[in-house]
Amino acid sequence: MDPDRVLEGLDPEQTQAARALRGPVCILAGAGTGKTRAITHRIAYAVASGVVSEQQVLAVTFTARAAGEMRGRLRGLGAPRVQARTFHAAALRQLSFFWPQVVGGEKPTLVESKIQAVSRAAHSVGLQPDRAGLRDLASEIEWAKVTQVRPTDYDKAVVKASRQPPMPAGEVARVFEAYEDLRREHNLLDFESMLELTAGMINEYPAIAQRVRDQYRYFVVDEFQDVNPLQRLLLDAWLGDRDDLCVVGDPSQTIYSFAGATPGYLTGFAARYPHATMVELVRDYRSTPQVVRVANHVIAQARGTTSARHLTLQAQRPDGPDPMYQEYEDEPAEATGVARKISVLMEGGTPASEIAVLVRTNGQSAAYEQALTDEGVPFTMRGTTRFFERPEIKQAVHTLRGARHGAAGEEADPLVRTVRQLLGQLGLTESAPEGRQARERWESLSALAQLAEDMAAKPRPDGGPVTMADFVEELDTRMATEHAPGFEGVTIASLHSAKGLEWDAVFLVGLTEGMMPIIYAETDEQVEEERRLFYVGVTRARERLMMSWSLARSPGGRRTRKPSRFLDGLRPASPSTSSRRAERRKGGVARCRVCGNTLADAAERKLGRCLDCPSSYDEALLERLRDWRRESAQEQKVPAYVIFTDATLQAIAEQEPTSLTQLSAVSGVGAVKLDRYGDAVLALVSGAEPADVTGEPVEKNGEEAADE
The missing domain is CATH 1.10.150.80 (HRDC domain)
Structure with missing residues (x-):
């Protein structure tokens, strides 16, 4: 293929990146600026120009989906034999090939989940964490291994990193050491050990290093802001003393620091390679100018080490609708309002698959699952499990059903107290525990307890108190509705899982202090990571961006919540009391058509009246x-x-x-x-x-x- 034809259609900055064929190259690419297009054309241009053969290129990505997309584009550009793999896939291939001559004997068993091994290790040191605790322990061990922390140094490392372990650091270190002993004893290989062994093999055996470096001479690493120390160790082993390395990334999209990723390798690239070619991609082809303005404002407020390299995006699309900012009285009203807006968008021709509701935590999704179901809007889940399909909720519903069947006549205790006592046996405490998985489990159980409170706040139509049987019947109804057959629909996704994706319309919900930034973000660095997470959410939108928050948790609750600080300077000034009342009359708050009171739950909103108000139907x-x-x-x-x-x-x-x-x-x-x-x-x-x-x-x- 004519090399110049490969460059056709690239903008000036993408062309500059593609023409930088030798030496270290760093491409700082903002959201929606065509980074994958730039690096695939750069590879194809290098191959067409005779700088390198296809088989000598190794393009490294972080997901199999991204690697597959890159291979597909390279095939279309006339370079089908270029290797595009994840770090783990490339390492496994090399380790498996050289294992017979380096170690010999039976190859280790690769374990994709540490849970079972961590459980055995914990029991061996006298600990019996629940499943959420085991998942948090596994995540903590992964963090330690990717950051090259040994069990004996773990307690000091967490203090230095301002990290809050899921249990006392000494206990984590004991489990970590027992896990490593068990893994070696049973010839098990986890993903971190696989990277470490591959790097060690290359560094310790010159003959193997020569073969690997003869095979791969030209390296490209995508999403370089997400590289962790262990991956950098392997990359350095591949490179040796060479510098034909092209990296691409965006410091403003660093959202995995909790897992060991560091943007320092990207922001410090020029310091390590003073002769590097630096290219900035800032032309945003994804979003409208209105969305881009929001994104630029959000990231311009950033502080800390990544703020010095944030990119100011330049919108390339025509104008679109202004972003919407909506305040609601309570969470159910917010979920209902969002569902209705989505229904209107769909009626206007926006496909359901081009709409997303992005949440900060798994516990938030239940309200939106129910609201979309009530509105008759199909939806799918990404990055989080449907509320009633989560293991802790299945266990809780089973327990609550048992309590219903075990009760005779009227229940002795009020509904809320009974539900909280039963959920307390499953891990619902007064405050959230440490550990990410344990917190997510707690949030799910807390949402179930809140549902009981919402139901108990309204008496039954006959005037009596809501019973456990009523509550379980409501849960059964919701489970039946949410277990409808799978299909394409509106996406409900966590902000972390939304990275790399895009939709025509994006709803960013629950934007209150304590949720965005999350209440667990205590240090300045953690708050800034939350800001970057919000920035990722904003930049997922192509045309429509809708941001909302609620003032209270439940109908009639205290309106003490404050909008997220990240909205400062974006949302309109707080409306006057009279304008708020006018907005409520327009439909911000659903009111009973009989008595005029605020409608408290989804069933009342659907009927348009309080459940205990007289009905008039045929x-x-x-x-x-x-x-x-x-x-x-x-x-x-x-x-x-x-x-x-x-x-x-x-x-x-x-x-x-x-x-x-x-x-x-x-x-x-x-x-x-x-x-x-x-x-x-x-x-x-x-x-x-x-x-x-x-x-x-x-x-x-x-x-x-x-x-x-």
């Missing part, structure tokens, strides 16, 4: 709707709730819509359901027989499944 109409739903569900071979929930049917019966526009205003009647069932429902409301208005069968293709 019972015969509700029965016709139920009969039609049952027959349609049988014909389509789907659960009845997939068509409409009970609450939605009751809301239809109460409001008696006479047009598609009125029907679409009923919560739970989204665009897809309106199109499929609207005429049938309106006919039923007008008095037609169910047999005359059965909806069309739902075929199990992607579009039809999307409404389940």
Whole structure:
């Protein structure tokens, strides 16, 4: 291929990077600036120019998905034999090849999860942590190994790193040492040991080093801000005394420091290689100018070591809508409001797969799963497990069901106290524990306890207190709804898992102090990492960016929360009391159409009235709707709730819509359901027989499944 043709279509900075074929090259690439395009064209240009052969290039990425994307682009550029691998895949290949001549004998067994081995190690030193504790211990051992900390030095290392271990440092060190002994005894190889052994093999055996360095002469490392000391050790072993190394990254997207990553190798590249070629990619092809302005403002406030190299992005796309900032009274109102906005976007033509709700913690997702379900919006999860599929929630629901069956008549204790006592046996304490996994488990259990509080705050329609049986029935209903068949839909994702992805519309939710930055971020460095995490969330949006927060945890709760400090200078000034009231009248807070009180939960919002306020619906109409739903569900071979929930049917019966526009205003009647069932429902409301208005069968293709 003509080398110059490879450079066609690159912007000036990308071309500069591609033409820098020799020596150390550092590409600082902002979000959406085409870094993968730049480095793949650089490799293809080097091959086409005869600087290096395809087989002598090693491109290193951090995920198999990124490596696959890079290989695909290189094939299209005429360089199909270039090796693009993760650090671990490249190391495993080399270690397996040279193992017979270096060590001999049976190759070690590679373990992808440390949990079982860590459990045995903990028991051997007299400790019995639960599963969340084991996961935190495994993560802590991984941090120690990638940062080259030995068990004997662990207690000093955590103090130096201002790190809070999941249990006393001395106990972690004992488990760490026992784990390493067990691993060697049983010939086990974890990912960290694999990198360490590969680097040691190259450094200790000159003949092997020569073969590896003859094979690979040209190195490219993507996401260099995420490199940890152990990966740097292996990279140095590959390089030897050579400097044909191209690195690409963005210090402003350093969000894995807790796992041992350090941006220092990227920000200090020029100091290590004074003759390096430095290129900055700042033309943002992903986001509109409105989104880019938010991103630039957020990162311009950064402090600390990475702030000196933050990039100011230059938007290349046409103007788009202004970002939205929305304050809500409480978390349920925020989740409901976001779900309704998403429904409007979808009705306007935005595909569900191009919309994302990004949360800071797993515990936040439950409210949005429920709100989207109530609104009839399909969704998928990424980077977090659906709320009712989490092991701790499954265990909790099993325990609560047992308590319901074991109780006779009215329960002796109030619901909230009973639920908290039972969840306390599973790990729900007054305050969150140390350790990331343990905290996530605690947050999930806490969300379940909060649901009990929300239900207990409202009496039953007969005036009696909410019982354990009522609570378990509500959990069963939610589980049934959230276990609908999988399909493509709106993405609910953690901010960490969203890195590297992008959507047309992004909702950043729960933006309050204590959540963003997270309450566990105590040092200046930890707060700055939270700022970078927020920046990553902002830069995921192509066209629409919506940011929201709530003033209280639950309806009627104290409105003590404050918007995230990261929104300072971005969001409009706090509105006056009168304007807030006007906003609430516009729909910021749902109110009962009978008494005017704030509606406390999803069922009330769907009905448009308090559960204990008198209803005025035609019972015969509700029965016709139920009969039609049952027959349609049988014909389509789907659960009845997939068509409409009970609450939605009751809301239809109460409001008696006479047009598609009125029907679409009923919560739970989204665009897809309106199109499929609207005429049938309106006919039923007008008095037609169910047999005359059965909806069309739902075929199990992607579009039809999307409404389940």
